[in-house]
Amino acid sequence: MMKRRSRALPTTVIASLVGLAGCMSAGTSSQLKPVSYDQVTYRIPHPWVEKYGRAGHPTKLVTAAMTGDPKTFNWYLEQDFTSAYPIVNAYDTLVESDIRTAAIYPGLAESWVETPDHLHVTFQLREGLKWSDGQPLTADDVQWTYNRVVMNPKLADNTQVDSARINGKFPKVTALDARHVRFDLPEPFAPFYANTAGEYILPRHQWEKHVETYDKSGRSNFYQAFNVAHDFAEEPMVGSGPYLPVLFKPGEYILLNRNPYYAQRVDQTGKPLPYSDQLLFKITPDANAESLRFVAKEADIGMDAQRPVDYQTLKRLEKVGDFHVVNGGMDFATTFFVFNLNRDHNPQHKPYVDPLHASWLQNVHFRRAFSHCVDRKAVIDNVAFGLNHPAYGPESPTSPFFNPHLPSYPYDLDAARKELVLGGFHPGDKDHPCTDAAGHKVEVDEYCYADNPNSVIISNMVKSELEKLGVTMNVKVTTFSTLTTKLESTLDFEIAIMNLSGGPEPNSGTNIWLHDGRLHQFWQRSDKSTDKQPPYDWETQIDNDFKAGAREYDFNKRKLYYWDYQRIVADQVPQIYIYYPTLFFPVSNSVTNATPSVMQEALAYTGYVNIYQLFK
Amino acid sequence: MFRYVLKRLIQMIPLLLIISFLSFGVSKLAPGDYLAKQALNPHVSAAQIEAERHRLGLDKPWYVQYGLWLYHFSVPEVQPAWPPVTWQWGESFTYNAPVTVVIGQRLGATLLLGIAALLFTWLIALPLGIYSAVRQYSFFDKLFSAIAFVALGIPDFFLALVLLLLAAQTGWFPIGGRMNPSMIVEPGWKQAIDVAWHMIVPTIAVGIGSIAILQRRMRGNLLDVLGEEYIRTARAKGLPEGKVIYRHAVRNALNPIITLLGFELGALLSGFALVENVVGWPGLGFTMLHSMLDQDIPLTMAGLMIGAIMLLLGNLAADLMLAGADPRIKLEA
Numbered sequence: 001m002m003k004r005r006s007r008a009l010p011t012t013v014i015a016s017l018v019g020l021a022g023c024m025s026a027g028t029s030s031q032l033k034p035v036s037y038d039q040v041t042y043r044i045p046h047p048w049v050e051k052y053g054r055a056g057h058p059t060k061l062v063t064a065a066m067t068g069d070p071k072t073f074n075w076y077l078e079q080d081f082t083s084a085y086p087i088v089n090a091y092d093t094l095v096e097s098d099i100r101t102a103a104i105y106p107g108l109a110e111s112w113v114e115t116p117d118h119l120h121v122t123f124q125l126r127e128g129l130k131w132s133d134g135q136p137l138t139a140d141d142v143q144w145t146y147n148r149v150v151m152n153p154k155l156a157d158n159t160q161v162d163s164a165r166i167n168g169k170f171p172k173v174t175a176l177d178a179r180h181v182r183f184d185l186p187e188p189f190a191p192f193y194a195n196t197a198g199e200y201i202l203p204r205h206q207w208e209k210h211v212e213t214y215d216k217s218g219r220s221n222f223y224q225a226f227n228v229a230h231d232f233a234e235e236p237m238v239g240s241g242p243y244l245p246v247l248f249k250p251g252e253y254i255l256l257n258r259n260p261y262y263a264q265r266v267d268q269t270g271k272p273l274p275y276s277d278q279l280l281f282k283i284t285p286d287a288n289a290e291s292l293r294f295v296a297k298e299a300d301i302g303m304d305a306q307r308p309v310d311y312q313t314l315k316r317l318e319k320v321g322d323f324h325v326v327n328g329g330m331d332f333a334t335t336f337f338v339f340n341l342n343r344d345h346n347p348q349h350k351p352y353v354d355p356l357h358a359s360w361l362q363n364v365h366f367r368r369a370f371s372h373c374v375d376r377k378a379v380i381d382n383v384a385f386g387l388n389h390p391a392y393g394p395e396s397p398t399s400p401f402f403n404p405h406l407p408s409y410p411y412d413l414d415a416a417r418k419e420l421v422l423g424g425f426h427p428g429d430k431d432h433p434c435t436d437a438a439g440h441k442v443e444v445d446e447y448c449y450a451d452n453p454n455s456v457i458i459s460n461m462v463k464s465e466l467e468k469l470g471v472t473m474n475v476k477v478t479t480f481s482t483l484t485t486k487l488e489s490t491l492d493f494e495i496a497i498m499n500l501s502g503g504p505e506p507n508s509g510t511n512i513w514l515h516d517g518r519l520h521q522f523w524q525r526s527d528k529s530t531d532k533q534p535p536y537d538w539e540t541q542i543d544n545d546f547k548a549g550a551r552e553y554d555f556n557k558r559k560l561y562y563w564d565y566q567r568i569v570a571d572q573v574p575q576i577y578i579y580y581p582t583l584f585f586p587v588s589n590s591v592t593n594a595t596p597s598v599m600q601e602a603l604a605y606t607g608y609v610n611i612y613q614l615f616k
Numbered sequence: 617m618f619r620y621v622l623k624r625l626i627q628m629i630p631l632l633l634i635i636s637f638l639s640f641g642v643s644k645l646a647p648g649d650y651l652a653k654q655a656l657n658p659h660v661s662a663a664q665i666e667a668e669r670h671r672l673g674l675d676k677p678w679y680v681q682y683g684l685w686l687y688h689f690s691v692p693e694v695q696p697a698w699p700p701v702t703w704q705w706g707e708s709f710t711y712n713a714p715v716t717v718v719i720g721q722r723l724g725a726t727l728l729l730g731i732a733a734l735l736f737t738w739l740i741a742l743p744l745g746i747y748s749a750v751r752q753y754s755f756f757d758k759l760f761s762a763i764a765f766v767a768l769g770i771p772d773f774f775l776a777l778v779l780l781l782l783a784a785q786t787g788w789f790p791i792g793g794r795m796n797p798s799m800i801v802e803p804g805w806k807q808a809i810d811v812a813w814h815m816i817v818p819t820i821a822v823g824i825g826s827i828a829i830l831q832r833r834m835r836g837n838l839l840d841v842l843g844e845e846y847i848r849t850a851r852a853k854g855l856p857e858g859k860v861i862y863r864h865a866v867r868n869a870l871n872p873i874i875t876l877l878g879f880e881l882g883a884l885l886s887g888f889a890l891v892e893n894v895v896g897w898p899g900l901g902f903t904m905l906h907s908m909l910d911q912d913i914p915l916t917m918a919g920l921m922i923g924a925i926m927l928l929l930g931n932l933a934a935d936l937m938l939a940g941a942d943p944r945i946k947l948e949a
Contacts, residue, residue, distance in 0.1 A: 032801070069902075
């Protein structure tokens with residue numbers, strides 16, 4: 001009896017395995033078929049004619065490789081690149097920004113007029129715009145998206161609420177008729193158009209039922225809408241962009257179909273875009289396995305910027321596989337040391353930083369000497385195979401607001417010694433400690449975090465350089481969450497190494513650079529602080545630069561304000577910048593028009609700027 | 617028998633409570649919480665973080681949080697729609713979706729790989745072990761031993777990467793994934809063949825190490841039994857050699873192996889995170905790893921509880937099988 005059963009076991013198990021495999025992939029094939037290129041007949045009177053790239057031809061499918069699963073399909077909740085990739089082509093913005101020049105050009109709005117005081121802007125939508133389900137796209141969708149999603153106090157943690165804010169206040173958004181929508185600004189605000197280029201318009205007829213209904217705890221159903229469990233067959237995503245997700249298999253792939261009513265763009269020859277009927281995002285959890293997909297010709301474009309270590313591998317594999325590695329430019333993300341220059345006292349009326357140590361940290365010559373001890377080239381060789389660029393300021397050279405005339409602090413121990421002497425220190429060497437004017441041995445604590453091994457490597461490299469001047473730096477390794485707690489709330493650190501992302505619009509740095517900004521890490525103002533001190537004069541100057549810069553509409557005049565802030569930061573070195581990463585993307589030789597760019601970061605992710613122009 | 621199983625199942629409840637209490641406590645020892653990484657997100661104000669922390673209950677003492685978790689984990693949601701009662705196990709912080717839905721999307725793939733690996737391992741390792749024991753010190757015994765030692769030394773994720781490299785160079789196997797996306801419009805049997813083809817690399821990567829262990833175990837156990845006096849007696853009585861080995865020796869040598877099977881059943885849903893990661897198998901491993909790193913408590917705890925439940929059930933199954941294989945063992949309720 002027993003024997004017979006054990007013999008029968010394998011066949012039943014195999015049969016059920018086959019059954020399991022079959023039922024797990026029960027697909028709805030009819031709904032997944034895209035409208036093919038020749039069947040796209042919808043046209044609007046004045047579409048945008050594409051300036052860049054090559055005119056192409058219809059293509060069935062373009063395959064993209066990405067690392068990791070999306071966490072949501074709700075544009076206003078996405079917080080990471082892998083969530084942005086599948087939906088960034090689903091919606092459109094009123095205006096768009098040119099990734100080569102950062103100039104503003106028409107999107108859903110074909111034109112706009114502004115009153116001379118810059119306070120009232122009226123956008124005129126293109127004629128004949130339609131959502132992907134054929135419903136008309138009107139000014140009502142625009143005002144609804146702003147009033148009930150972006151600026152809705154019940155959805156106050158949506159990702160665009162910050163960029164809609166103008167110096168803390170919201171604009172008033174009114175639909176005048178079906179094609180006109182007016183923005184009343186509380187004050188002139190130069191970054192208004194750049195920010196508008198990141199705010200996607202949602203279809204009211206799809207989203208209203210999600211936003212305006214609530215669960216038992218009183219939380220809007222907006223938060224559950226289009227989560228990873230969303231069934232696209234039951235409720236297809238409605239959008240205005242070129243591609244909409246139609247199928248998601250967690251851990252496997254996301255399939256996107258062309259929007260049959262997308263007519264906003266045509267190529268140079270007047271043919272409609274996009275060229276490809278479908279986009280397929282193949283999900284690979286592991287970066288190494290993603291590289292292999294290119295060798296096996298299973299992917300056309302790689303969505304994720306490659307780590308420098310993978311760049312080396314990919315370069316070697318270029319010969320084997322039919323692909324090449326494209327340079328996407330220098331990223332806006334910065335890696336820097338931050339000094340705690342806080343002069344306030346903690347809730348127990350004690351200084352946050354020991355007064356003796358604070359006197360060194362607050363000495364600008366000490367900070368400059370420190371910067372001279374950062375061997376940026378050696379750091380880049382060590383942690384990035386020589387692929388990154390040395391940094392001396394907060395804005396990336398990619399930014400149109402980058403100041404090329406900044407004072408720099410090249411690696412130079414003699415210059416560091418001179419700075420220490422200027423600051424009243426007595427520099428030493430390996431065997432003799434550096435002392436300050438009063439004869440105290442100079443010894444500081446620095447925090448790095450193990451989550452980012454590079455931060456530990458860089459810290460130790462600088463530590464050994466400082467040792468040559470007799471300065472002791474105790475490198476303390478902690479975790480990212482502990483370190484952010486120190487930087488944000490307990491404020492009990494001396495020096496720390498940190499990373500922040502950035503973008504081409506300098507005004508998005510207000511939360512870092514205004515003296516009361518939320519990420520003003522070198523002197524974080526806190527309600528809990530006591531014996532509060534006035535800001536440094538140069539902090540006030542930076543405040544003024546940012547405030548004036550936001551009000552100046554002339555690019556060339558505006559640029560000077562941001563040049564000035566970069567000069568002050570380079571001069572006062574409250575934060576020491578180390579490098580800007582260079583981003584690389586693998587692209588198959590069979591696909592044309594693939595243009596990855598870091599400038600796309602204005603849209604919350606780095607990647608390809610023109611998915612709709614890809615063809616094979 | 618039925619009473620025994622029922623008793624064992626009831627005994628699991630306090631055990632699971634203790635396990636959940638300990639794992640919850642340990643995961644709370646990690647610094648920070650799910651919202652800590654938001655501190656550097658310029659879009660989210662400090663007040664919003666506090667409000668969200670309050671909503672998720674993360675501002676309460678850890679034992680209150682444990683109570684909240686236990687409530688959401690064990691009490692089902694009742695709704696007017698069909699099905700009227702659903703277990704959600706709470707809502708994942710990261711995905712804004714019920715934990716059971718997030719896990720359900722990935723459970724099948726892990727189970728499929730687990731069962732395939734188990735069959736692959738046992739169907740190869742047991743015969744090899746028996747062969748090696750019966751023909752001890754023969755050429756093939758030595759060859760199998762040598763291979764087993766090498767296989768034991770290779771980490772499974774590394775083997776997976778090497779196999780993928782081979783697949784990329786030769787084109788014999790697909791580069792990861794579960795099924796070719798273009799198969800979605802094909803009939804079920806074609807899909808099943810495609811899935812099976814995709815499973816070859818991960819199954820081998822997961823299975824090779826286990827085969828090595830199991831083969832050595834089986835060989836050792838059988839050698840022990842073959843040295844017993846009753847085997848000599850059986851042979852002296854003139855029983856045919858095949859009957860001595862397969863009827864008497866192997867059956868006795870299997871007992872410890874069955875216990876091992878219990879543990880392997882327990883690892884069915886939690887043992888392949890690294891390989892899944894490398895070959896892009898859409899299972900639970902990657903999701904669970906990230907839920908732990910992100911401190912997504914409902915998801916992490918669900919993963920740990922599934923592991924614990926499978927281990928307890930696996931042990932129960934092993935005990936039942938032992939009783940079936942060995943008449944000396946009696947199940948007492």
